[in-house]
Amino acid sequence: MVSWSDLCSDALGHIIGFLSLPDLQSFSAVCRNWRWVAKQNNCSPAEQLPWLMMKEDASTKKRKFYSLTEKRHYYIDIPELHNQCWIGSSFGWLFIVDGKFIPRLFNPFTRECYKLPLLPKFEEDMLQERLVKAVLSHDPSKKSDFTVLFLYRINLTKMAVWRPGENRWRCIPCMDHVADAIFFRGNFYLACSSDLFLISDVGSNPTMKLVMPLLLSGIEYLVDFMGELLLVERHLTNLGEWPHHFHVVTKRFAVHKLNLEEKTSSECKDFGDYAIFLGTSCPLVVNSQLFPGCKRNSIYFTDLGIKLYPEVYGCDDIGVYDFPRDAIEPYYPSEIFHPFAEPPIWLTPNINKL
Template sequence: MAAWSDLTNDVLEYITSFLTFPDHCRFGAVCKNWRSVSKSRRYPPAPQLPWLVLEEEKETRKRKFYSLSDAKHYSIEIPELHGRYICGSSHGWLFAVDIKITGILINPFTREFFELPPFPPFCEDVDVNTLIEKVPSDYMGGPRDYTFEEMQTTIVAKAILSHDPKERSDFTAMIMFGEMNTPAFWRPGDLCWTVVDGQQGSSYDIIYFKGNFYVLSPVNVLYVVDFEPEPKLRVVGPQIEVYGNGLEQYLIDFDGNLLLIERFCGLDEGNLITNGFNVIEPNLEENILYEWYDIDGYALFVGRNSSIFVNASHFPTCKKNGIYFTHITKSKYACHDFGVYDMTDKKISKLYSFEVFPPPVVLPVWLTPSTW
């Protein structure tokens, strides 16, 4: 039998295409040659289950993650994330906000990052003298003043990318910010975020789908973002009827199908909990709605992340026809409500003890890990 050290690079590169993310990292730690091979993009990486991005450890300041594939926690030193609040994930990258209301876009495992300008309406650095300094209420559109510490965790409700920055340099970042979840975008080289006009009411979700950004409104309207001649929202598709109390909605690209995930919530002894989900396909061409009763054995992951779906049959620990959810609501109870909904038997189960999330500081975020 040949020694592992004698394996040629093309064989090693092929082996890496079957590795889970933790094993891929271990592979690259063997020696310099294997580390170089681990960064090869000759073969597409193996499908990966999303990780949960958790809180920062107080003592070490390491960022905590939870891997679904091996049901383990990992604590990783990522200095760029120290003291930053995670407000979104997309294509394996995280959006993180600091106390000065500026942000970075970072791949936490390669530590490549982009500096983001201060979030709207700031176009200059914010001078934060103390955490109790007040921000005028008209900034957030709400009835009271906000501290910068509060703004750090509430200013951006969601953030997504059009493309992986490692794949395309001309990507676009889109956020929902402020009390009304107003859409705004940024591109590399821009000095400020550009606010998109035409919004009626606040927004529920945003998605990049088949070359366009779409915004979902709570008044059951789906918008497409027109960038020219001036950025604005234009109504498309059928009006979407929704029911229930405490409802949230998510848009997801399911293998080329635009799906709307309706999440039904209610109060149980003062705690906000999830009761169930509906899956609807708004057909933009025929202007009608289709209800889905299963998702062909796949699994969906919804929350503050860009849409994620995986073939559950590839992962023994993944539930087929399952909707894995975290919370994006700015409620002190929100961190306690996450798990997986089985579309087959319509039951909800917990992933594991939720006591690892200290409310209301941290909301877990789904992330597809990548070092490629």
């Protein structure tokens, strides 16, 4: 009789293609042979729904994650994230910075890490406020020739790029207000003030070129939606009275499809079976049919941290926007308080290696 541990690697690799992250971890713990198969790059796990990464547990110092699919928390010990600031994620990689202004790209599930050149120094107590966004051109797990675009603020918004093998950041002149950045169809694009720009010649002499005008009226996100570029506007409202109870939360979203060739935009109200995940991380688009409980034609969002009284409200602007009903619903228990200093972010488990 053949033992389960003796199943051929091809069969085991096929099984892995249907497993979520928790199931894959259990799979790899069965025996040495199964773990070896799970570690092979040619055995790709199933597409993963983004997890919500939250603050450390005060008693255990373990990082807390929330699985939308299972509606449960996971606590994972990740020492590399202790005393680190982060500004979101891209392809499942976190962009983290320590108190010495040393930035890193870090995959919390595989512990892979890229040490990046030093950042310009500014007030340490304002580190979180100065970091704006980091965007990857490609997944470093799959392509070694990738580019990091980093946005930060020192008086005005500044922009820099880095590629593996370089020992410093290359700065790019940009506009005062950069709403968002994205890598789309082989180029970086920026939503700046009232225009969309393309960054050309990233590898040698990065420069900005005007693509088309934009009409911006909220918090903006650039989203790669199945090969089409969307501009998503997040409209806010204040639930309190100025200046004593300034409590800003999301009211609704508006979505525009950008036609780069014709330099036009049109309103979009239907994502079909897809859902978009927005926050400080790079936007994510998933097929809701692959994940039980994931709402179709919706936008899942996390807090922006726009509050004058964070000790009172914390990061409570968390929900899912239902487009057909123009309504916002909770997806996470509202009674759980999120510290303002560590706003929850979306992180897609990147587990090409274990």
